[in-house]
Amino acid sequence: xxxxxxxxxxxxxxxxxxxxxxxxxxxxxxxxxxxxxxxxxxxxxxxxxxxxxxxxxxxxxxxxxxxxxxxxxxxxxxxxxxxxxxxxxxxxxxxxxxxxxxxxxxxxxxxxxxxxxxxxxxxxxxxxxxxxxxxxxxxxxxxxxxxxxxxxxxxxxxxxxxxxxxxxxxxxxxxxxxxxxxxxxxxxxxxxxxxxxxxxxxxxxxxxxxxxxxxxxxxxxxxxxxxxxxxxxxxxxxxxxxxxxxxxxxxxxxxxxxxxxxxxxxxxxxxxxxxxxxxxxxxxxxxxxxxxxxxxxxxxxxxxxxxxxxxxxxxxxxxxxxxxxxxxxxxxxxxxxxxxxxxxxxxxxxxxxxxxxxxxxxx
Numbered sequence: 206x207x208x209x210x211x212x213x214x215x216x217x218x219x220x221x222x223x224x225x226x227x228x229x230x231x232x233x234x235x236x237x238x239x240x241x242x243x244x245x246x247x248x249x250x251x252x253x254x255x256x257x258x259x260x261x262x263x264x265x266x267x268x269x270x271x272x273x274x275x276x277x278x279x280x281x282x283x284x285x286x287x288x289x290x291x292x293x294x295x296x297x298x299x300x301x302x303x304x305x306x307x308x309x310x311x312x313x314x315x316x317x318x319x320x321x322x323x324x325x326x327x328x329x330x331x332x333x334x335x336x337x338x339x340x341x342x343x344x345x346x347x348x349x350x351x352x353x354x355x356x357x358x359x360x361x362x363x364x365x366x367x368x369x370x371x372x373x374x375x376x377x378x379x380x381x382x383x384x385x386x387x388x389x390x391x392x393x394x395x396x397x398x399x400x401x402x403x404x405x406x407x408x409x410x411x412x413x414x415x416x417x418x419x420x421x422x423x424x425x426x427x428x429x430x431x432x433x434x435x436x437x438x439x440x441x442x443x444x445x446x447x448x449x450x451x452x453x454x455x456x457x458x459x460x461x462x463x464x465x466x467x468x469x470x471x472x473x474x475x476x477x478x479x480x481x482x483x484x485x486x487x488x489x490x491x492x493x494x495x496x497x498x499x500x501x502x503x504x505x506x507x508x509x510x511x512x513x514x515x516x517x518x519x520x521x522x523x524x525x526x527x528x529x530x531x532x533x534x535x536x537x538x539x540x541x542x543x544x545x546x547x548x549x550x551x552x553x554x555x556x557x558x559x560x561x562x563x564x565x566x567x568x
Contacts, residue, residue, distance in 0.1 A: 275318070278312065302342050304344060357399070357403060364416075365416050365419040374432050378432050382406060384397075429476060433473055442470060449487065459474075500549045502561070
């Protein structure tokens, strides 16, 4: 009897169960559809966010082309060695870090790996040297002590001045090197020093061994003169020489580099008793005048803003200005299809003129 009763109950349950199965299939079908829909919507939203079009604007796949050789780094409160490792892999070099590890926050997007390295070391107040596929990163003092300490002997050949004249100027300037002068060979000088010091000697030779200085240095007896280098902050050497002439120093000689329109260093040969007076005059010439807001350069076209941003980074690398000292205007054309942007700054007029000349040299 119990078996028969169970059979009856089962028979009565078949229809409800069948109906319930149909209902559950319908419910799960809708749920799965909703899940798929949400997943697709989320994927699309993520795709749009990654491409900067989450606001609903149509994404143009050609609007931002990523250079496969560039690098994107985004580290926050991480060991600086982690950031350097990322850059080293992209540059295919070995990077040695000589300082105590520190945590850094560093972000760059789609830039050449070397630019990323330079931005990182500049941000942390460090320097680097490179030898083949090895890059050493550290403080300037540490690099000087550990990696520039090897003494090297180099020969410099002269065309317009004599080795004795150059030797006198080197001694007056106090460059830490040893010199060898052979009387029978006045057209060559041997210099022993560190790599850093030899670079300074090379710059000196390039600056003064020029035709216009042939014989002129003989007019100033090196035993009765002193030599110093003045570094300008707000004016270039070429303009400084012109303004110094107005002071009427007849017994003062100045030497500029081949790129005097860009260089901010001036070599001055002067009688010892006038050194302070000439130095003060140069300081007066270099005093920053009133600031002026003026354009450095402009750009038009689809990539105008990007062009000015790249020039701003390059100007920052070439001068003592930071990227934050130069500004890019909004589109001043009023036409979104033909944008026009201006790169400007609010520095002294001489500094602005210097920046303008640098930009002109890019062309």
